[in-house]
Amino acid sequence: MKTARGRKLSSTLWIQRQLNDPYVQKARAAGYRSRAAYKLIEIDDRFSxxxxxxxxxxxxxAPGGWSQVAGERAKSSRAKPIVAIDILPMDHIEGVTFLHQDFSEDSAPDRLIEALDGRRPDVVLSDLAPETTGHRATDHLRIVGLAELAYDFACRTLAPGGTFLAKVYQGGAEGELLVALRRDFRSVRHVKPPASRPASPETYVLATGFRGGPREDADDGGDL
Structure with missing residues (x-):
């Protein structure tokens, strides 16, 4: 690449991969802000x-690909049925209430609940991911930690029968988190949509049929 002089090899490879990625091209053509929109589209096409x-x-x-898809598919007469949060700024999306804040801050869950204005969400989506270190075990622990924060919020707010979808890394949800998900949801499975690059360690845990509160009687509850 002519513009690669002085650029790190990893950056050059990333640009080449983006330019050659059919999902990047599809996202641009469809007006989605990121190729990640197709991960949610593919999951929703399969599991509704x-x-x-x-x-x-x-x-x-941020940058809003999942919020765009959610806004299109959950669209109704309700005012702003999507509430979103990110530490990074995000341009306005019609029908979305956006909070510019780090979700891991103590005040973030209460701000989200306030923005919901008395409504219980039917779906909690989490594409939260930490900055990677390159050390797979460390990165896995960090992303599981974020998934646990998202799960805690989902259990605090979800309507009965609700759905929780969260990014994890290969190895998936594990240990106490997996036990808790199986306890609190009727079905739990790991999903890797086609739009997720094969070389990427990411996968998603999908929990459906929220029981409405923690229970003592854990069961296997799913398809893992």
Whole structure:
């Protein structure tokens, strides 16, 4: 590449991959802000987690690809059925209430609940991801920690029967988190949509059928 002089090899490879990525091209053509929109589209096409009238919380929303998809598929007469949050700024999306804040801050869950204005979300989405260190075990622990924060928020706010979708890394949800998900949701499975690059360690945990509160009687509850 002519512009690669002085650029790190990793940056050059990333640019080449973006230019050659069919999902990047599809996202641009469709007006989506990121190729990640197709991850949610593919998951929803398979599992139908987004339906008209559903209230959705989008954690780790920027630049807004998932919020765009949620807004299209959950669109109804309700004012702003999507509430989103991210530490990074995000341009306005019609029908989305955006909070510019780090979700890991203590005040963030209460701000989201306030923005929901008395409504319980039907779906909590989490594409939260830490800055990677390059050390797979460390990165895995960090992203599981974020998934646990998202799960805690989902259990605090979800309507009965609700859905929780969160990014994890290969190895998936584990240990106490997996036990808790199986306890609190009727079905739990790991999903890697085609739009997720094969070389990427990311996968998603999808929990459906929120039981409405913690229970003592854990069961296997899913398809893992």
């Amino acid at each position: 987690i987004l339906k008209p009238g559903r209230v959705v919380v989008d954690l780790g929303a």
